[in-house]
Amino acid sequence: MRLVVTGREGQVAASLLEAGQGKAGMEVVAIGRPELDLERPETIIDAIAAEKPDIVVSAAAYTAVDQAEDEPDLAFAINATGAGKVAEAAARLGAPVIHLSTDYVFDGSASHAYVETDATAPLGVYGASKLAGELAVAAAGPRHLILRTAWVYSPFGRNFVKTMLRLAADRDEISVVADQWGNPTCALDMADAILHAATVLHGDKNAGAFGTYHLAGTGETNWSGFARHILDTSRACGGAWAQVRDIASKDYPTKARRPANSRLSSAKFADVFGWSAPDWRQSTEAVVRRLQGGQAPAG
Numbered sequence: 001m002r003l004v005v006t007g008r009e010g011q012v013a014a015s016l017l018e019a020g021q022g023k024a025g026m027e028v029v030a031i032g033r034p035e036l037d038l039e040r041p042e043t044i045i046d047a048i049a050a051e052k053p054d055i056v057v058s059a060a061a062y063t064a065v066d067q068a069e070d071e072p073d074l075a076f077a078i079n080a081t082g083a084g085k086v087a088e089a090a091a092r093l094g095a096p097v098i099h100l101s102t103d104y105v106f107d108g109s110a111s112h113a114y115v116e117t118d119a120t121a122p123l124g125v126y127g128a129s130k131l132a133g134e135l136a137v138a139a140a141g142p143r144h145l146i147l148r149t150a151w152v153y154s155p156f157g158r159n160f161v162k163t164m165l166r167l168a169a170d171r172d173e174i175s176v177v178a179d180q181w182g183n184p185t186c187a188l189d190m191a192d193a194i195l196h197a198a199t200v201l202h203g204d205k206n207a208g209a210f211g212t213y214h215l216a217g218t219g220e221t222n223w224s225g226f227a228r229h230i231l232d233t234s235r236a237c238g239g240a241w242a243q244v245r246d247i248a249s250k251d252y253p254t255k256a257r258r259p260a261n262s263r264l265s266s267a268k269f270a271d272v273f274g275w276s277a278p279d280w281r282q283s284t285e286a287v288v289r290r291l292q293g294g295q296a297p298a299g
């Protein structure tokens with residue numbers, strides 16, 4: 001099976017490239033700018049068709065959550081129009097599309113872990129643009145999987161784990177918000193889940209598995225709990241450590257508001273695809289160890 005993923009250096013794309021290596025019967029190819037530029041819809045159909053995908057993974061996105069508040073047109077062009085065009089390209093080729101979306105489609109006011117049927121209500125431009133992207137992907141054809149994930153980290157690109165390790169190298173204490181809850185999700189685990197789902201979809205002649213799913217790490221924490229686990233692991237393997245001080249979101253103002261509750265229930269994905277992520281602590285430890293061991297590419 002030939003899986004074509006958008007967004008060459010993105011965390012999920014880089015993880016898919018790695019996960020696909022050496023997997024029998026699986027070939028993963030990544031495409032990105034300039035051949036495929038989601039800001040330029042005219043590039044999308046040809047760039048995807050040229051790669052002859054059996055399945056398309058739509059992972060490229062405008063992910064600068066705060067900057068999106070100042071660039072709503074660009075965020076919507078990439079995350080809504082561009083995403084819809086990627087799904088249209090896949091549909092024209094008869095290939096299913098697996099599109100990545102976000103917990104930020106919710107406002108975080110629920111007291112439970114969000115399920116797929118919960119009402120969406122994005123708090124900011126990024127979430128609104130990703131929600132519009134979901135609608136555009138669904139409108140492009142029925143053979144889609146929309147995977148909402150959250151709090152993604154990996155050895156690649158920019159993410160919270162790398163930020164904490166970098167800050168701990170220079171500081172004794174780091175202030176981290178303790179009133180936003182979620183499920184840290186390792187992109188390498190996401191990649192494993194996506195390859196698994198792709199195999200099911202590729203072989204599945206009935207449309208039963210298509211639709212919207214939540215897919216995040218197992219277990220929950222808040223950002224300061226996540227930070228502590230990263231830094232304690234770092235210290236245990238001889239790396240930098242800093243004290244984590246709990247603060248409230250109101251003491252760490254950001255341009256875009258974040259949901260207080262970002263928890264996603266991944267039960268539907270586990271039921272339908274028979275796959276669930278490892279506990280977030282275990283995957284975090286693996287990534288921190290890998291980063292400390294210097295095996296990861298610079299990001």
Ligand SMILES: NC(=O)C1=CN([C@@H]2O[C@H](COP(=O)(O)OP(=O)(O)OC[C@H]3O[C@@H](n4cnc5c(N)ncnc54)[C@H](O)[C@@H]3O)[C@@H](O)[C@H]2O)C=CC1
Nearest residue numbers: 007009010011012037038039060061063100102149150152
């Ligand atoms: N990082 C996170 O915490 C979360 C990410 N997601 C979603 O998961 C998906 C993957 O996220 P990450 O891998 O972390 O993102 P990332 O920010 O690491 O990578 C995004 C990729 O999109 C590419 N890109 C941006 N604009 C483009 C354009 N105009 N044309 C072509 N490519 C373009 C970038 O070059 C980059 O390779 C995205 O759809 C994101 O919205 C959802 C929830 C949380």
